Amino acid sequence: MDFFDRTSPYLRLARVDKPVGILLLLWPTLGALSVAASGHPPLHLLATFILGSVLMRSAGCVANDLADERFDAHVTRTKHRPLASGAISRTQARSFLAMLLMLAALLLLHLNALTGLYALGASAVALCYPFGKRVFGVPQVVLGVAFSFGIPMAFAAVLDSVPAVAWWLCAANLFWVVGYDTAYAMVDRADDLLVGVKSSAITFGRYEVLASGFCFATYLGIFAALAIVSQWTTAFWLGWTGALGCVVDQYFKIRSRDPALCFQAFNRAHRAGLCMFTGLAVALT
Structure with a gap:
């Protein structure tokens, strides 16, 4: 057995083969780092937060699979994961x-x-998230908190304080996460109902598309308000417009309620974050 054969199950357990989750965590964190450092974040902090995003997202995936092993074995999309399939103990x-x-x-x-x-x-919330699906009707909020912790961390690393703008960025990111992860939850809704796992797609019921759209609109609205108050330049608005286009594309896919299109919408969600980060980085440089 060669090195790749031995490490492949671990890479799949950490979802290294599915980097979309890393990007969904990374873009808001780097955006916050740009705002905190006025567009010039130190290289050592950039490297630290990039590597940290990879490690913590990977750790979150492993913790999630440890908690959900008995559920994953009964869900079509997850039954072949390393733990559920027995490839890793x-x-x-x-x-x-x-x-x-x-x-x-x-x-x-x-x-x-x-x-x-x-x-x-951040570590505590990330490790608790898998258990939130047992008791909380909208566990996507817990995920949103976990995926937003990089924002105050970035400000703390640069300024040794966390100003109000950081918490507004957190609020925007929280709504964004609930929006795109509701699309993800719509893919697994039938299986989640069978195994008894809670999700926003189940809790919101027939209003799940409307709820997701509201979250996307709030995400964009908070960023627009911050841009006006902070007087960010035209470059930001170009990025914001790109994010708007990405979100509209996601919304129309979600509106179909087709699991394949909902999964596609989730996999494309990081593009809005990339647009917003790029706009911020250029505007603040």
């Missing part, structure tokens, strides 16, 4: 999770204490 997965968290912790050694405190909060 629970002991091996726990060891891999510990290694990922340790590597992420090492990144904090050269950052200030405030950033470390937010990192602890």
Whole structure:
């Protein structure tokens, strides 16, 4: 057995073969880093947050699969995952999770204490998220909090404080996450109902498309308000317009309620984040 054969199940467990989740976490974090550093974030912080996003998203996927192993085996889309299929044991997965968290912790050694405190909060929420699906009707909100922690961390790393603009960016990101992850939940709705897992697609019922559209509109609206107050330049508005186009494309796919199109909408969600980050980075440079 060669190296790739031995590592492939671990890479799949960490979803390295599906990088969309990394991008969904990365773009808002880098956008916050650009705002905090007035468009000129230090290279060592860029490298730290990029690597940290990869490690924490991977750790979140492993924790999710450990918690959902018995559910994943009964869901069409997830039954072939390494844990659910038996390619990796629970002991091996726990060891891999510990290694990922340790590597992420090492990144904090050269950052200030405030950033470390937010990192602890991010880790706690990320590890709790899989269990939120058992008790909370809209677990996408918990995911949104987890995926937004990189924003105050970025401000803390640059400024050693977290100003109001960071929390507005968090609010925008939270709505964005609920919007695109509702599309993801619509793919698994039938299976989730069978196994008893909660999701926004189930809780919102026939209003799930409207709810997703409202979240997208709020995401764009908060960014527009911040741009006006902060007097961001035309470059930002070009990025914002690109994000608008991406969101509209997602919405029309979701509106079909076709699982294949909903999954496609989710996989394209990162494009809106890329547009918004690019607009911010150029406008602030």
